[in-house]
Amino acid sequence: MSGQTSTLISNIGELMTQDAEHRVLKDAAVVIEGERISWIGPASEAPAADEHVDAEGRAVLPGWVDSHSHLIFAGDRTAEFEARMAGQSYSAGGIAVTTGATRAASDEELTRLAAGRVAEAVSQGTTYLESKTGYGLDLENEARSARIAAATVDEVTYLGAHLVPAGADAEAYTDLVCGPMLDAVRPFVKWADVFCERGAFTEEQSRRVLTACRDAGLGLRVHGNQLGEGPGVQLAVEFGAASVDHVNYLSAADIEALAGTWSGWDASTGTGPRGTVATCLPACDLSTRQPLAPGRALIDAGVQIALAANCNPGTSYTSSIAFCVTTAVLQMHLSVHEAVRAATYGGALALGRESGNDVDGERAVGSIAVGHRADLHMLKAPSATHLAYRPGIPLTFAVWRAGVRAV
Ligand SMILES: N=CN[C@@H](CCC(=O)O)C(=O)O
Ligand SMILES: [Zn+2]
Incomplete structure (x- = not known):
């Protein structure tokens, strides 16, 4: 000893x-x-x-590894949720409401709110958390979100490309995300993400963001195929992203492309080149009334999946991974072992933290x-x-x- x-x-x-x-x-x-x-x-x-x-x-x-959340925000979106339950569909535009509340909050308030959400998650068994920025959407507020996230959670993802803020030109804003804003957040973040979806960022804009962030040395992930089929999954595969998240609407070609990224991976030993993890967010799918991500089909095709809470005020205001596991078993047809694996080892895989031990000094989480x-x-x-x-x-x-x- x-x-x-x-x-x-x-x-x-x-x-x-x-x-x-x-x-x-x-x-x-x-x-x-x-x-x-x-x-x-x-x-x-x-x-x-x-x-x-x-x-x-x-x-x-x-402990649960929550590999996808948005914890740096103020305010809530109860009214939007009520409207959705009454039949309105989700659109990316609601992000702007949270951006307004977040910009208006002090550093102390944002820190207190984020720490409270982490404590809530830990009280339910979560022991390793990622959070994204993405409710600042200008240089100063994205840098502030990244700094607060770095002091609050285990892994931080830059999501300046969450929504083009009101009044901004999409191309000019994308330039900002790829240039000065990236420089400002860089000391605080390890990952970058882009919301590649109608109403958010186009394929071309997403490609620019991913290229700039990769060149800056960040690991990549993509919010993709949440509201319909689209280029998100194929972009994630092309860029060798660590994960593509949401994945509600997948074509056969999307599943095949994701499976291809795992062809060199030996699932029985957890060795070989990591592919792109498909991160399923069942609480979000239920709250937005989208079809549940096809976790069963992904696993059967040989794709490594993660389950995450996606705690955020718009689409999934929960930090309960247990709820996600329950849903994955009851409604996505995963076995209990598969669902728990996706919410522990799978999350660690999406964050590049599934391996590591006494020898290499970086301790594995999720197993x-x-x-x-x-x-x-x-x-x-x-x-x-x-x-x-x-x-x-x-x-x-x-x-x-x-x-x-x-x-
Ligand atoms: N899809 C993009 N971002 C969040 C939702 C953001 C919001 O509506 O506030 C998500 O993961 O669901
Ligand atoms: Zn998200």
């Missing part, structure tokens, strides 16, 4: 590791040492530790294995199946985030 405090969690009824071998262990134990997992195995063989937690037969999963970050989610239930079997019941019992007990 290393001198750091160790914690033994024993008497785990079901340990769903989501590790490379997809192991699900019964009567298991885990030892946490500092921020890392130092041992897993049968409870009967567990080593001693400084502290002991008796799981009393409960299930333990990796439970020795050397990985100790991000654990204990359920008030004996198995992960209860997430779908008992829909709507809050099942989080305990959470460890980087080895620290958070719930």
Whole structure:
């Protein structure tokens, strides 16, 4: 042992590791040492530790990895939601309402709101979060959003290309996103995204954004094929994006193109060149009354998928990954294991954080294995199946985030 405090969690009824071998262990134990997992195995063989937690037969999963959210905003869009429930369709234009409220908020207010959303997510089992910018939409406010996000979440994505702000010329705004705005956010972000959709950015404008951001050294993702078939998926594949998100309307060619990106990937060992993860956002699909993303067909075609909450005030005002997992099982026809994998390992894959251990110094998240970050989610239930079997019941019992007990 290393001198750091160790914690033994024993008497785990079901340990769903989501590790490379997809192991699900019964009567298991885990030892946490500092921020890392130092041992897993049968409870009967567990080593001693400084502290002991008796799981009393409960299930333990990796903490949720929420790879798609928009947490830096002020205000809400209740009226727009009510109108949608009364039959109006979603359009990108609502983003402008949130932009107004966000620009009007102080740094302290935006920070407090974002931190509150992170705390809400963690209280439900989320241990690793991404957030996008995208409600600032001018240089100063995008840079401010990126700075606040960098202080609040684990991974930050630049989404200056979320909407052309009112009164701006689309081409001139795209130039700003690709130039001075990109320079201003660059110190705070690792990823860039573009909303490639009717009412947002065209294929040509999206291509310009992706090129500039790639040249600036950012990893890429695309909001695509949310409101209809379009060029988003093909662009994501062409640019080698880490993920394409929403994916509600996919042609056979889109699914084939995504599957092609995973042809060198060995899913049984989690090795080989990473392809483009298809990130499904079921809470958003329900809230916008879009067809659910075809997660089943994507998995069957060999595409790695992620499930994420897409917490934002317009299309998905929830941070509940459990709700997404429940929906994925009940309505998208994923098995419980597949849905939990998409919301843990799949999210980590979309963020390039699924591998890493004691040797390379960057700890993996989204799976439970020795050397990985100790991000654990204990359920008030004996198995992960209860997430779908008992829909709507809050099942989080305990959470460890980087080895620290958070719930
Ligand atoms: N689709 C684009 N962006 C968000 C929604 C933004 C909004 O309407 O405020 C999403 O992921 O659904
Ligand atoms: Zn989004």
